[in-house]
Amino acid sequence: MGKLTHFNSEGRARMVDVSGKESTERVAVAGGRVRMQPDTLKLIQAGKMKKGDVLAVAQVAGIMGAKKTSDLIPMCHPLFLTSIDITFIEYPEPGNDGLASIGVEARVKTTGQTGVEMEALTAVTTTLLTIYDMCKAVDKGMIFEEICLLSKTGGKSGEFKRA
Amino acid sequence: MGKLTHFNSEGRARMVDVSGKESTERVAVAGGRVRMQPDTLKLIQAGKMKKGDVLAVAQVAGIMGAKKTSDLIPMCHPLFLTSIDITFIEYPEPGNDGLASIGVEARVKTTGQTGVEMEALTAVTTTLLTIYDMCKAVDKGMIFEEICLLSKTGGKSGEFKRA
Amino acid sequence: MGKLTHFNSEGRARMVDVSGKESTERVAVAGGRVRMQPDTLKLIQAGKMKKGDVLAVAQVAGIMGAKKTSDLIPMCHPLFLTSIDITFIEYPEPGNDGLASIGVEARVKTTGQTGVEMEALTAVTTTLLTIYDMCKAVDKGMIFEEICLLSKTGGKSGEFKRA
Amino acid sequence: MGKLTHFNSEGRARMVDVSGKESTERVAVAGGRVRMQPDTLKLIQAGKMKKGDVLAVAQVAGIMGAKKTSDLIPMCHPLFLTSIDITFIEYPEPGNDGLASIGVEARVKTTGQTGVEMEALTAVTTTLLTIYDMCKAVDKGMIFEEICLLSKTGGKSGEFKRA
Amino acid sequence: MGKLTHFNSEGRARMVDVSGKESTERVAVAGGRVRMQPDTLKLIQAGKMKKGDVLAVAQVAGIMGAKKTSDLIPMCHPLFLTSIDITFIEYPEPGNDGLASIGVEARVKTTGQTGVEMEALTAVTTTLLTIYDMCKAVDKGMIFEEICLLSKTGGKSGEFKRA
Amino acid sequence: MGKLTHFNSEGRARMVDVSGKESTERVAVAGGRVRMQPDTLKLIQAGKMKKGDVLAVAQVAGIMGAKKTSDLIPMCHPLFLTSIDITFIEYPEPGNDGLASIGVEARVKTTGQTGVEMEALTAVTTTLLTIYDMCKAVDKGMIFEEICLLSKTGGKSGEFKRA
Numbered sequence: 001m002g003k004l005t006h007f008n009s010e011g012r013a014r015m016v017d018v019s020g021k022e023s024t025e026r027v028a029v030a031g032g033r034v035r036m037q038p039d040t041l042k043l044i045q046a047g048k049m050k051k052g053d054v055l056a057v058a059q060v061a062g063i064m065g066a067k068k069t070s071d072l073i074p075m076c077h078p079l080f081l082t083s084i085d086i087t088f089i090e091y092p093e094p095g096n097d098g099l100a101s102i103g104v105e106a107r108v109k110t111t112g113q114t115g116v117e118m119e120a121l122t123a124v125t126t127t128l129l130t131i132y133d134m135c136k137a138v139d140k141g142m143i144f145e146e147i148c149l150l151s152k153t154g155g156k157s158g159e160f161k162r163a
Numbered sequence: 164m165g166k167l168t169h170f171n172s173e174g175r176a177r178m179v180d181v182s183g184k185e186s187t188e189r190v191a192v193a194g195g196r197v198r199m200q201p202d203t204l205k206l207i208q209a210g211k212m213k214k215g216d217v218l219a220v221a222q223v224a225g226i227m228g229a230k231k232t233s234d235l236i237p238m239c240h241p242l243f244l245t246s247i248d249i250t251f252i253e254y255p256e257p258g259n260d261g262l263a264s265i266g267v268e269a270r271v272k273t274t275g276q277t278g279v280e281m282e283a284l285t286a287v288t289t290t291l292l293t294i295y296d297m298c299k300a301v302d303k304g305m306i307f308e309e310i311c312l313l314s315k316t317g318g319k320s321g322e323f324k325r326a
Numbered sequence: 327m328g329k330l331t332h333f334n335s336e337g338r339a340r341m342v343d344v345s346g347k348e349s350t351e352r353v354a355v356a357g358g359r360v361r362m363q364p365d366t367l368k369l370i371q372a373g374k375m376k377k378g379d380v381l382a383v384a385q386v387a388g389i390m391g392a393k394k395t396s397d398l399i400p401m402c403h404p405l406f407l408t409s410i411d412i413t414f415i416e417y418p419e420p421g422n423d424g425l426a427s428i429g430v431e432a433r434v435k436t437t438g439q440t441g442v443e444m445e446a447l448t449a450v451t452t453t454l455l456t457i458y459d460m461c462k463a464v465d466k467g468m469i470f471e472e473i474c475l476l477s478k479t480g481g482k483s484g485e486f487k488r489a
Numbered sequence: 490m491g492k493l494t495h496f497n498s499e500g501r502a503r504m505v506d507v508s509g510k511e512s513t514e515r516v517a518v519a520g521g522r523v524r525m526q527p528d529t530l531k532l533i534q535a536g537k538m539k540k541g542d543v544l545a546v547a548q549v550a551g552i553m554g555a556k557k558t559s560d561l562i563p564m565c566h567p568l569f570l571t572s573i574d575i576t577f578i579e580y581p582e583p584g585n586d587g588l589a590s591i592g593v594e595a596r597v598k599t600t601g602q603t604g605v606e607m608e609a610l611t612a613v614t615t616t617l618l619t620i621y622d623m624c625k626a627v628d629k630g631m632i633f634e635e636i637c638l639l640s641k642t643g644g645k646s647g648e649f650k651r652a
Numbered sequence: 653m654g655k656l657t658h659f660n661s662e663g664r665a666r667m668v669d670v671s672g673k674e675s676t677e678r679v680a681v682a683g684g685r686v687r688m689q690p691d692t693l694k695l696i697q698a699g700k701m702k703k704g705d706v707l708a709v710a711q712v713a714g715i716m717g718a719k720k721t722s723d724l725i726p727m728c729h730p731l732f733l734t735s736i737d738i739t740f741i742e743y744p745e746p747g748n749d750g751l752a753s754i755g756v757e758a759r760v761k762t763t764g765q766t767g768v769e770m771e772a773l774t775a776v777t778t779t780l781l782t783i784y785d786m787c788k789a790v791d792k793g794m795i796f797e798e799i800c801l802l803s804k805t806g807g808k809s810g811e812f813k814r815a
Numbered sequence: 816m817g818k819l820t821h822f823n824s825e826g827r828a829r830m831v832d833v834s835g836k837e838s839t840e841r842v843a844v845a846g847g848r849v850r851m852q853p854d855t856l857k858l859i860q861a862g863k864m865k866k867g868d869v870l871a872v873a874q875v876a877g878i879m880g881a882k883k884t885s886d887l888i889p890m891c892h893p894l895f896l897t898s899i900d901i902t903f904i905e906y907p908e909p910g911n912d913g914l915a916s917i918g919v920e921a922r923v924k925t926t927g928q929t930g931v932e933m934e935a936l937t938a939v940t941t942t943l944l945t946i947y948d949m950c951k952a953v954d955k956g957m958i959f960e961e962i963c964l965l966s967k968t969g970g971k972s973g974e975f976k977r978a
Contacts, residue, residue: 053382060502071882117299175385180408182435244730330532339708369493394560451617549709567893709828777943780940798958
């Protein structure tokens with residue numbers, strides 16, 4: 001295994017030097033899921049029929065959250081993001097635990113010297129937090145699962161694709 | 164079940180009116196977990212022996228993240244937070260899937276008209292994102308699980324305790 | 327007429343001292359309007375039928391913008407906002423200049439020592455800017471008009487109601 | 490007419506992909522106006538004689554506001570701005586409605602893959618909001634008018650010049 | 653001597669719990685100084701005669717900086733500030749080292765459960781940084797000295813007055 | 816001596832136009848020092864032995880502060896920073912005034928059209944402010960000294976090295 005790159009020679013954290021890295025197009029896709037009472041999902045789906053749309057608010061929050069990544073994560077480099085897209089999949093059928101769920105996927109692009117894995121993951125967590133916030137009056141037990149990087153391309157470390 | 168309170172009479176989102184709610188002491192505790200290769204956890208633990216400390220950076224990020232909650236989550240009220248505390252539990256023993264993990268717990272307090280569930284959850288996700296960022300050079304497959312509200316006290320909706 | 331209160335004895339700007347003011351409930355309502363090609367309004371209205379909804383995005387932006395007021399306006403006090411609500415009226419009939427328009431109204435509440443006029447006005451301008459941004463690919467000539475305070479209540483300076 | 494580009498295939502909002510666009514020098518100029526009691530303008534002008542200067546504060550706010558554009562407007566790309574300049578014209582002669590006014594013009598430049606129309610417009614609205622804030626103790630009836638893009642150059646969509 | 657209060661029982665940092673503290677009026681005054689070539693001070697003073705005013709910009713920055721304190725300093729509580737005032741004293745006479753200087757003083761007030769020492773100090777450093785930024789084209793050797801808390805009142809720890 | 820470049824032809828402040836400047840690698844190093852009671856330094860050093868580490872928190876704050884520079888300093892350009900590193904030197908031996916001290920040095924890099932002097936200085940002041948905040952319960956008399964640019968390379972104005 002490698003060694004952690006965020007520590008300087010004194011052993012304290014630093015923002016790693018990327019000035020020698022090539023500027024290339026980089027894409028990262030991250031995903032996650034929020035599990036909830038089936039009735040909560042029904043309320044969200046019903047809202048979508050009207051102008052009220054929990055997922056529309058959550059998606060705006062996710063896009064804005066991705067842009068705040070370097071402000072939130074101490075060692076992240078500020079980046080010019082060229083594209084952010086967030087999509088949802090609804091799973092109304094209750095699983096073994098009786099819960100329905102919504103899957104979130106965020107795809108972020110940049111042309112730069114570092115990747116956008118953190119921006120994609122931050123988009124996902126901010127989207128999920130907003131869904132929780134907008135539904136917590138009816139379902140405080142919602143739970144986030146399987147938040148992870150799904151794939152990345154570009155950059156020296158090459159491609160990553162989750163098995 | 165109740166109805167979603169973040170929509171106005173046109174069906175669009177609004178920040179709900181809390182001006183009629185009492186100002187009381189409110190506490191929320193949220194938790195989450197990041198699963199990782201056992202070697203990644205060993206690197207984190209070794210770093211802790213020196214001045215370099217992934218969890219120290221993640222914890223600072225989590226505290227600062229909690230203070231940004233109303234900036235991240237569209238319908239959240241800005242709040243005066245009176246206390247934020249974040250703790251970790253390390254699980255070096257691999258589970259059935261061969262992964263070790265670190266559990267994160269955030270406890271947030273306010274005296275005000277709305278609760279701090281979102282602040283506690285945002286502290287947890289920001290802490291987890293920072294752990295991922297600082298270790299992603301060696302382990303891109305890390306995954307966040309079980310992010311949820313563990314308990315809350317104070318306010319009209321009363322106590323919540325996760326089963 | 328009175329004198330400007332944002333200058334100190336040296337003649338430079340300062341954040342005026344409100345520590346002697348009473349904490350009361352304060353409400354401010356501001357309005358504004360964006361004029362556009364009738365076809366642009368039709369595209370916005372058509373979008374609303376599907377999940378895509380320019381006004382939903384603009385409204386989220388307006389609410390988040392109101393929360394950033396003290397960060398944008400140098401002499402504004404940071405405030406705990408207890409309620410923000412934004413509504414729209416569509417005017418599809420072209421006026422004398424051949425333009426349709428959308429009216430925006432923002433209503434903001436606080437319990438505190440200063441009013442929320444600036445928060446209501448900032449909600450309106452941010453909402454209008456977002457409508458412009460989302461439609462500028464088809465109509466760069468859109469124009470904002472009649473952005474003003476409509477009413478305020480609470481506080482020492484008493485009620486204001488636009489004639 | 491074209492089609493709105495901020496919606497993805499699901500019909501929800503996204504930050505449009507500019508990664509295929511060329512990096513060129515882009516300039517945008519936006520304008521606006523605040524109408525006020527002639528006595529309010531006199532107070533502002535008198536203040537300018539001393540160190541206190543409403544327009545100096547408003548101009549700093551406008552420049553800082555332009556830098557916050559991608560944080561305020563959900564679908565805006567973060568950008569490296571290379572120049573921001575804000576100028577004023579004072580109209581002390583009352584119009585038909587008895588009001589004097591101040592005109593604001595903001596000129597913003599970047600070298601990048603997207604234009605700076607939103608940055609120029611945000612500079613204008615933030616400047617106007619600050620003028621309002623600093624004078625609202627004496628004139629709550631001030632009103633913003635004619636906020637619009639005056640011109641832009643650079644980029645695929647080419648030149649725009651308001652008639 | 654006491655013990656550091658920003659660490660939790662694990663020895664990691666936390667935001668200390670102030671929920672048991674009384675809400676009282678608190679004032680803090682901080683000061684600092686920037687030393688510079690006498691000609692730099694002359695340029696600043698000359699600028700003040702015209703509309704251009706380095707100190708006016710620096711003072712706006714200092715006030716806005718004070719409002720960002722809890723965003724900059726990890727363990728600081730967010731606060732409602734009721735007053736911020738920044739004043740300058742110019743020392744054109746060169747000292748033994750041949751340098752002139754400008755002294756900065758920031759006075760901040762709140763009614764709340766924690767003091768505003770950090771807000772006053774952050775106002776001073778932001779003001780000084782802005783003076784440096786606006787003059788660095790002519791004098792990169794400017795140096796900040798004597799940044800410290802001058803006095804505080806209110807709160808359990810009582811009065812502090814620098815000797 | 817030159818002339819101040821942050822003022823436009825009206826004499827008001829502007830963000831200077833750097834669009835004609837070459838994009839080159841630029842490095843800036845800034846330093847500063849906080850003087851304190853020798854016992855305060857001993858508490859900090861003792862904390863470092865455990866997980867609690869004042870300097871670790873201060874260093875994270877300094878890195879995050881550097882990324883906020885263009886948000887804090889009105890006329891600063893937003894920049895893509897490629898590297899930030901902060902180091903400390905402890906001086907436990909009391910000087911003539913009986914005070915010990917900690918020296919802070921920040922080194923910041925970019926590839927761009929403007930330098931990073933302000934980012935390095937902002938990293939230093941934010942680091943020092945955080946040390947003060949974390950120790951102020953035991954030593955309110957701490958004082959910051961000698962905050963200055965130590966060196967810069969790259970850009971048209973060439974090298975600077977403090978004598």
